[in-house]
Amino acid sequence: MIRVLIADDQTIVRQGLRMMLEQFDIIQVVGEATNGEEALKCCELWQPHLILMDIRMPGMDGVEATKRIKQVYPQTNILILTTFTDDQYIFEALQHGASGYPLKDVTPDKLVEAIQIAQEGGAIIHPQVASKMIHQMKDWQSPIQQEKDERVAMLTERELEILQYLGQGLSNQEIAEKVYITQGTVKNHISSLLQKLECRDRTQLALFAVKNHLL
Incomplete structure (x- = not known):
């Protein structure tokens, strides 16, 4: 059973998400929050495994709430509910x-799948939004910053391949099927990537792939 907290300032959105998720036996909605401050307090009260977090809320928004919650409750996974305009x-x-x-227009089955992937340590990166991020990051970066990180040269061909798939948001099982290796071998490669690139988790690896134009 995955314990889920819903954080969104719109009542109709929270109720809709609750009704959607409660159709699935593996999900338990433990509570709701109307902004980031309430979400932080709810983490202490209900200890959710995962938070569905709206990015735009009054008071403390989803970005600041994510930062604070991950500092205090690093094991709590957070999925940002977003639209294309929030990139x-x-x-x-x-x-x-x-x-x-x-994305907020995700189907119930896909949302639950995303929750499961996040609980398994996966990263959910929508391809169309990822594409927008890549273009935006090019605008943010100076010519020097656009050069690839020197640590890329340390990676093996297989590690680069797996890093690219991580950047696309694939799960261990999906990566294993793509490159014809076991999930255990995928985990070993990911552990090596985390160490070589000094990343905290899979999401940071995915960001590294985007930032270094590996997709």
Whole structure:
């Protein structure tokens, strides 16, 4: 059973998400929050495994809430609920430890799948939003910053391949099927990537792939 907290300032959105998720036996909605401050307090009260976090809320928004929650409750996964118009905030939220960003028009089955992937340590990066992020990051970066990180040269061909798939948001099982190796071998490669690139988790690896134009 995955314990889920819903954080959104719109009542109708929270109720809709609750009704959607409660159709699935593996999900338990433990509570709701109307902004980031309430979400932080709810983490102490209900200890959710995962938070569905709206990015734009009054008071403390989803970006700041993600930062604070991951500092205090690092094991709590956070999925940012977003639209295509929110892409300017997405990169910052991911940097603070969010596990990805399903779009608000996602189907119930896909949302639950995203929750499961996040719980398994995966990153949910919508391809169309990722493409917008890449273009936006090019605008943010100076010519020097656009050069690839020197640590890229340390990676093996297989590690580069797996890093590219991580950047696309694929799960261990999907990566294993793509490159014809076991999930255990994929995990070993990811552990090596985390160490070589000094990244905290899979989401940071995915960001590294985007920032270094590996997609």
